[in-house]
Amino acid sequence: MRSVLRTACLALALLACALPAAPAETIWQPAPSDRLKLVRQRGTLVVGVKTDYPPFGMLDADGKPEGFEHDLAQDLADRLGVKLTKVGVTGSNRLQKLQEGTIDVVLATLGDTAERRRIVTMIEPNYYSSGVTLFMPPRASAKTWADTRGLKVCATQGSYFNRTLQQRYLFELEIYNNARDAKLAVKDGRCAGYLFDNTALMNDLLQPEWQGYQAPLPPTLETPWAIAISDKERGTEFEKFIGDTVADWHRGGFLVEREKAWRITPSKFLADARALWTRKEADGSPYCRRAPDGAWRAECRNKVFLTSTDVSGFTQFGLWLNETTGLNLSLIYDPFDRVQFLLGLATTLLLTVLCIAGSLAVGIAGAVLAESRHRAVSGLARLAAVVGRMTPPLLVMYLLLFGVGSMLAARYGISLPAIAVVVWCLSIYTGAAVMTALLEAAEAVRHDDPAFRLHWSNVWRVARLASASVTASLINVAKATMMASAVAVPELLSATTAIISDRGNVGVMMNALLLTFLLIVFAVVRLLRRAERAILARVVRP
Amino acid sequence: MNLADTFSHLWAWTPYLLGGFGLNIVISLVAMLAGTGIGWILALLRVSRHPRQVRAALVVTEFSRSIPTIVFQFYLAFMLPVEVQVPFTTLILTFPVWIKASLALAVAVVGFTSDNLAVALQEWKNGNHRAAFLFVPSWTSYALIIVMASSTASIIGVSELVSRCNTVINATGNTQLMLPIYLYACLFFFAFCWPLTLLMKRISATLARRLAPRQGETDPGTSERMPVTGG
Numbered sequence: 001m002r003s004v005l006r007t008a009c010l011a012l013a014l015l016a017c018a019l020p021a022a023p024a025e026t027i028w029q030p031a032p033s034d035r036l037k038l039v040r041q042r043g044t045l046v047v048g049v050k051t052d053y054p055p056f057g058m059l060d061a062d063g064k065p066e067g068f069e070h071d072l073a074q075d076l077a078d079r080l081g082v083k084l085t086k087v088g089v090t091g092s093n094r095l096q097k098l099q100e101g102t103i104d105v106v107l108a109t110l111g112d113t114a115e116r117r118r119i120v121t122m123i124e125p126n127y128y129s130s131g132v133t134l135f136m137p138p139r140a141s142a143k144t145w146a147d148t149r150g151l152k153v154c155a156t157q158g159s160y161f162n163r164t165l166q167q168r169y170l171f172e173l174e175i176y177n178n179a180r181d182a183k184l185a186v187k188d189g190r191c192a193g194y195l196f197d198n199t200a201l202m203n204d205l206l207q208p209e210w211q212g213y214q215a216p217l218p219p220t221l222e223t224p225w226a227i228a229i230s231d232k233e234r235g236t237e238f239e240k241f242i243g244d245t246v247a248d249w250h251r252g253g254f255l256v257e258r259e260k261a262w263r264i265t266p267s268k269f270l271a272d273a274r275a276l277w278t279r280k281e282a283d284g285s286p287y288c289r290r291a292p293d294g295a296w297r298a299e300c301r302n303k304v305f306l307t308s309t310d311v312s313g314f315t316q317f318g319l320w321l322n323e324t325t326g327l328n329l330s331l332i333y334d335p336f337d338r339v340q341f342l343l344g345l346a347t348t349l350l351l352t353v354l355c356i357a358g359s360l361a362v363g364i365a366g367a368v369l370a371e372s373r374h375r376a377v378s379g380l381a382r383l384a385a386v387v388g389r390m391t392p393p394l395l396v397m398y399l400l401l402f403g404v405g406s407m408l409a410a411r412y413g414i415s416l417p418a419i420a421v422v423v424w425c426l427s428i429y430t431g432a433a434v435m436t437a438l439l440e441a442a443e444a445v446r447h448d449d450p451a452f453r454l455h456w457s458n459v460w461r462v463a464r465l466a467s468a469s470v471t472a473s474l475i476n477v478a479k480a481t482m483m484a485s486a487v488a489v490p491e492l493l494s495a496t497t498a499i500i501s502d503r504g505n506v507g508v509m510m511n512a513l514l515l516t517f518l519l520i521v522f523a524v525v526r527l528l529r530r531a532e533r534a535i536l537a538r539v540v541r542p
Numbered sequence: 543m544n545l546a547d548t549f550s551h552l553w554a555w556t557p558y559l560l561g562g563f564g565l566n567i568v569i570s571l572v573a574m575l576a577g578t579g580i581g582w583i584l585a586l587l588r589v590s591r592h593p594r595q596v597r598a599a600l601v602v603t604e605f606s607r608s609i610p611t612i613v614f615q616f617y618l619a620f621m622l623p624v625e626v627q628v629p630f631t632t633l634i635l636t637f638p639v640w641i642k643a644s645l646a647l648a649v650a651v652v653g654f655t656s657d658n659l660a661v662a663l664q665e666w667k668n669g670n671h672r673a674a675f676l677f678v679p680s681w682t683s684y685a686l687i688i689v690m691a692s693s694t695a696s697i698i699g700v701s702e703l704v705s706r707c708n709t710v711i712n713a714t715g716n717t718q719l720m721l722p723i724y725l726y727a728c729l730f731f732f733a734f735c736w737p738l739t740l741l742m743k744r745i746s747a748t749l750a751r752r753l754a755p756r757q758g759e760t761d762p763g764t765s766e767r768m769p770v771t772g773g
Contacts, residue, residue, distance in 0.1 A: 038625075038634075041632065041634075042634065051709075051712070052712055059709070059712060059713040060713075061713070063558065063709065063710075063713050088699075090699075093699065096620060100620065100622075100623060100624055101623060101624050101625055102624040102625075177697075178708075178712075180708075180711065180712055184717065209717065386736065386739075387732065389735075390686075390690075390731060390732045390735040390736055390739070391690075391728045391731055391732060392690040392691070392692075392693035392694075392704070392728075392731055393690075394693045394694055394696070394697075394704060395693055395703075395704050395707075395724060395727055395728055395731070396728070398704070398707070398708075398720075398724050399721070399724035399725065399728065402720050402724070403720045403721035403724045403725070404721065406717060406720065407721065429690075475607075479608075479610035479611070479612075480610070480612070482610060482612040482613055483612060483694060483697075485697070486694075486696075486697050493612070493613065493616065497616070500620075506620050506621070507621065510616070510617050510620050510621055513613060513616075513617070514609070514613055514614070514617050517609075517610050517613045518605075518608055518609065521608040521609075521610060522608060525608065
């Protein structure tokens, strides 16, 4: 009797436990989503898409964005019944923009890696997949990845595979801001190949511009692509909505159809996924369905995640800091990041010294030439100074490196080193300012001594009048060296953004960067002022 | 591609590029106005009689002079939120990225204004009103420097002239267009800045002529930053 009672009680208790769980087995109740509310409120879905990755995302002849992924974005917005706003993103800023909330969704050839899953919410199922290969010039002879060991290779900022492959094949990586610049660098011989997704490269090889170019290496690091939303949206109805939509794309053949429409070589991934997602259980229900916790059935998930985090080399302090304060200062515990940051710092310091010396040299030489007795020489020097001051140095860098550089490479096989171009451009721009200051000072000296004419031997006579202005210009050029990051010089800013795109530790790295630069500038100011005083002391009263 | 082809391409893209350059000007103007406002306050504090205010203003000026604008652009782009919901309303304010570029540039303007206006205000106090007006051409010259610097906003993704040049090259896929289009963009900057510089030179020359000749001073019209005596 007693045991019967106990059994009944136990059964009742089990039932009580089982009852509320039973409906969850079929219907998963996701948390409400703030972001989805915001999307509905403003009536638009803001999607980050690529515009430099044809045919997945590109600009048409009128400059309007279109492509495979743009069609997917449109379908997402249509299903939500809101308008679509597309925001062009790049490999280096797409996750940033998602985290800071500029965009609601990233649909931009984003590889689904374990590392990134820690920063954002990756939507399953994956909607496409790609591997990595090397885009090489016609003359290249490499056949296997092993042949490429130690080569100088171009890449684009923010690609998940940069670090893994660099470590694996000891590449000397040159990181560019966008695919175009990197491919041109290959064309100009600045690097042996361009490391990128095979899907994009296959499309490039079809273009007449790249006739004869090749991608001879078998794709490696096959990685699925995922739509991503903010990490705050994990487990919400927003995640569920997009996941269900992608599942529906696989089931309904939308992806295969769009792939065909954009003339993309049919991928095995999509064919396999379609077969999997249309598979039915014996009772006719779909084989791929969500488990009670909302995740898809294990067989329908992709487990090919990269394990790129190196667990070796962690130091106690960096970890302790990360665990106790949440400060992810990977500079301290990760040797790879630390070396990258220190190399960036060294490059920045080198650039600073070269630019200051260059500006001073250009300024003094220009001023002496401008004061020359030869009308033509003087006129040319003055004109050069005006042009130098009135054209932004960043633009001139692009002009020289890509405009002139590609011409030189095509005609004479010469490739311009980026760092030299940067030093040249900044020296000309700042040198023109230094020159103007010297000439104005020379003009002032002429008030007392009308016969005065600036020459190498008497620069000291204008030193006192011009020094404040010259020093100010030199301080400015020290602050401007970061422009070099735009043309793939691996200085501090590039190093920092590379670390951020690997780790997602924006706040810490940005503060570290700003602090480092403030210290550099303070040091430069002190040193220049001291040099200025020393020079003036020797020069003014000879 | 022949010359006529190149020109027709450039012509076709001109409205788009001009729009980009317009944004350069807007970024620069906003930076100048915001920076001058704050710099003005600092300059007033610097000529005040309270040593504590003077010191505080000097420290702020020192910082605004030392922060590299490009790094600060990145800093703001990464750290400032993009959309802010005004409390107690459903109103959503957006921070477009070009405003962030403007704000970063404004920091440099704060330092400039603080330094140069402090000199001008001192002159004004001493009854040297005309000398104080030399601030105006000097300010305009600095505005041109800011216009040059506004091109760096392309690095954080502002669709201004330089970034639109890259967009055009990407869109056309025509690498032969690179040299002409960058040259063309240089021309935009040059055509805008040169006439203004000539005008400012003339104004400051006129001003300088009207002033009693004061020895040992460089022409402030073109110097980037004047040293502040007693600062």
